[in-house]
Amino acid sequence: MSAVIPAIETLTTQLGKLPGVGRKTAQRYAYHLLGLEEEDALELAEAIRGARAVVRPCPVCGAYTDADLCVYCADPTRQSGLICVVSDPKDVLAMEKTREFRGCYHVLFGSLSPMDGVGAEDLAIPQLLARCRAGGVSEIILATNSDAKGDVTAAYLAGQIKPLGIACTRIARGIPIGGNLEYTDEITLAQALEGRKPL
Amino acid sequence: MSAVIPAIETLTTQLGKLPGVGRKTAQRYAYHLLGLEEEDALELAEAIRGARAVVRPCPVCGAYTDADLCVYCADPTRQSGLICVVSDPKDVLAMEKTREFRGCYHVLFGSLSPMDGVGAEDLAIPQLLARCRAGGVSEIILATNSDAKGDVTAAYLAGQIKPLGIACTRIARGIPIGGNLEYTDEITLAQALEGRKPL
Numbered sequence: 180m181s182a183v184i185p186a187i188e189t190l191t192t193q194l195g196k197l198p199g200v201g202r203k204t205a206q207r208y209a210y211h212l213l214g215l216e217e218e219d220a221l222e223l224a225e226a227i228r229g230a231r232a233v234v235r236p237c238p239v240c241g242a243y244t245d246a247d248l249c250v251y252c253a254d255p256t257r258q259s260g261l262i263c264v265v266s267d268p269k270d271v272l273a274m275e276k277t278r279e280f281r282g283c284y285h286v287l288f289g290s291l292s293p294m295d296g297v298g299a300e301d302l303a304i305p306q307l308l309a310r311c312r313a314g315g316v317s318e319i320i321l322a323t324n325s326d327a328k329g330d331v332t333a334a335y336l337a338g339q340i341k342p343l344g345i346a347c348t349r350i351a352r353g354i355p356i357g358g359n360l361e362y363t364d365e366i367t368l369a370q371a372l373e374g375r376k377p378l
Numbered sequence: 379m380s381a382v383i384p385a386i387e388t389l390t391t392q393l394g395k396l397p398g399v400g401r402k403t404a405q406r407y408a409y410h411l412l413g414l415e416e417e418d419a420l421e422l423a424e425a426i427r428g429a430r431a432v433v434r435p436c437p438v439c440g441a442y443t444d445a446d447l448c449v450y451c452a453d454p455t456r457q458s459g460l461i462c463v464v465s466d467p468k469d470v471l472a473m474e475k476t477r478e479f480r481g482c483y484h485v486l487f488g489s490l491s492p493m494d495g496v497g498a499e500d501l502a503i504p505q506l507l508a509r510c511r512a513g514g515v516s517e518i519i520l521a522t523n524s525d526a527k528g529d530v531t532a533a534y535l536a537g538q539i540k541p542l543g544i545a546c547t548r549i550a551r552g553i554p555i556g557g558n559l560e561y562t563d564e565i566t567l568a569q570a571l572e573g574r575k576p577l
Contacts, residue, residue, distance in 0.1 A: 184444050186429040193425040196418075197407045208396045210468040212426055213433055213442060214487075219395075220430050224423040226392040227411055230385040231419050234412055243412060245383050269409040288413075 187213070239310075241286030241303050242271045251283050258282045260317040264307060264336065266290050266324055274322060282320070285310065290328035291335055299335065307336070311343050318346040325352050386412070438509075440485030440502050441470045450482050457481045459516040463506060463535065465489050465523055473521065481519070484509065489527035490534055498534065506535070510542050517545040524551050 187209055195205035212220045236242070237249035240262075244250065251257055251271070261282030263274055271284050287302045299305065310316060319340050323329035333349050340347045353371035354363050363371075386408055394404035411419045435441070436448035439461075443449065450456055450470075460481030462473055470483050486501045498504065509515060518539050522528035532548050539546045552570035553562050562570075 184433060184442060186425075186432045186444055187442065190425040190429040193422040196422070198410050199403075199406075204398075206468065206471070207398075209429070210442075210466070211397050213429060213467070217430050220426055223392040223395070224426040226385075226389040227419055227423040230389040230408070230412060231416050233385045234383060243383060243386065243409075245385055267409070268412070269405065272405070 236268070236286065236288075240284045241268065241288060241306075242284050243268045249284075256281070260315050261320070262307075262310065262316060262318070263320045263322050265322050266329065266332070270322065282318075287323070287332065290323060291332040292328050293331070302332075304336070304339075308339055308343075311340055311345055316345050318348065321347065321349040323349075435467070435485065435487075439483045440467065440487060440505075441483050442467045448483075455480070457516075459514050460519070461506075461509065461515060461517070462519045462521050464521050465528065465531070469521065481517075486522070486531065489522060490531040491527050492530070501531075503535070503538075507538055507542075510539055510544055515544050517547065520546065520548040522548075 190209045190212065191202065191205045194200060194208045195202055197205075200208070212223065233245045234243050235245075237244045237252055238247075239252045240249060242249040242251060246253070252259075258281055262285050263280060263282055264285045264287060265271060265274065266287050266289060268286050268288075271286065274280050274284070285303065285307045287304060287307070289297060289302050291297060291299065291302065307319075311319065319336070321333040321336055323332045323336075337347045337349075351374055352367065353374055354360070354367065360368070389408045389411065390401065390404045393399060393407045394401055396404075399407070411422065432444045433442050434444075436443045436451055437446075438451045439448060441448040441450060445452070451458075457480055461484050462479060462481055463484045463486060464470060464473065465486050465488060467485050467487075470485065473479050473483070484502065484506045486503060486506070488496060488501050490496060490498065490501065506518075510518065518535070520532040520535055522531045522535075536546045536548075550573055551566065552573055553559070553566065559567070
């Protein structure tokens with residue numbers, strides 16, 4: 180009855196695998212790509228191939244790079260002994276946007292999740308501990324997400340790193356800037372209260 | 379300062395050209411594609427190439443097809459003399475979902491927009507009028523969008539088609555099913571009132 184064109188169906192299915200994209204949005208993207216000049220549509224295909232061909236995780240920290248080392252590990256002006264641990268390569272970008280951090284990174288590529296069978300060996304945790312044991316590390320800043328998995332991951336890492344005599348901190352939780360007390364959930368508010376600072 | 383990797387930047391830019399996708403969403407898509415297994419990411423690139431290679435507008439009506447004619451024009455059980463005019467190929471899908479329409483289609487590939495310099499010759503309007511003049515057409519159903527450009531387009535087409543002695547109708551405007559009177563804008567409500575039907 181309804182006219183399914185396999186090539187459009189395949190394209191819609193593939194676009195629907197992008198994060199947060201449902202079938203309707205995927206269809207909208209697919210028809211948009213079909214409506215473009217062919218060379219414009221193929222630019223996206225080429226961009227995917229191009230990125231996959233040259234971008235890889237930095238062998239030291241896991242941040243994406245198109246060179247041997249990422250720009251953070253390769254930068255001699257950054258403090259290599261101060262390591263910010265994040266779950267995902269895109270979290271590095273978020274940290275960089277602050278323009279506050281002048282240390283290096285370590286990307287875990289996920290969070291611990293015993294329920295889903297994700298253990299330390301499934302993440303870049305052994306590599307992080309190896310960096311810590313190799314010496315020269317003064318502080319590990321845990322910047323995992325502020326959710327259950329991020330909490331479990333941070334607690335696990337603190338338990339492994341502190342015995343090595345390395346300072347281990349976690350980025351603060353509290354009310355976001357511009358946040359309204361009335362609309363702040365009680366868990367965030369409790370954390371903000373607990374983390375209060377003298378003025 | 380911030381580490382721009384050209385291949386990721388290109389990918390983000392290309393993804394940002396998808397409709398309704400801003401830079402932040404494009405970046406999310408890009409990092410998602412980088413985080414997949416390479417073959418899974420390349421499936422999307424291949425799906426774009428594949429769709430662009432085989433999908434083309436039907437030479438008669440403009441609906442997308444991977445064959446010589448689209449499934450609607452090729453279907454002998456559909457009424458070829460009843461033509462539903464839509465602005466965009468994806469509107470054909472929307473009409474088909476109703477499972478009510480058993481005629482054929484004509485895709486305009488846009489709407490008239492004198493302000494933007496889009497005239498009849500820039501759309502598939504000459505082709506529509508040629509189909510009308512070729513004979514055998516009993517009714518043209520105008521299903522252009524219910525906005526200013528859709529209104530202009532419908533009015534223009536009615537002016538061209540009615541003198542040919544062909545019935546010309548426009549799909550009804552009114553309160554959508556499930557619509558709440560309180561939240562219906564006054565223009566829609568005025569159209570609904572004007573289009574009232576005896577019970």
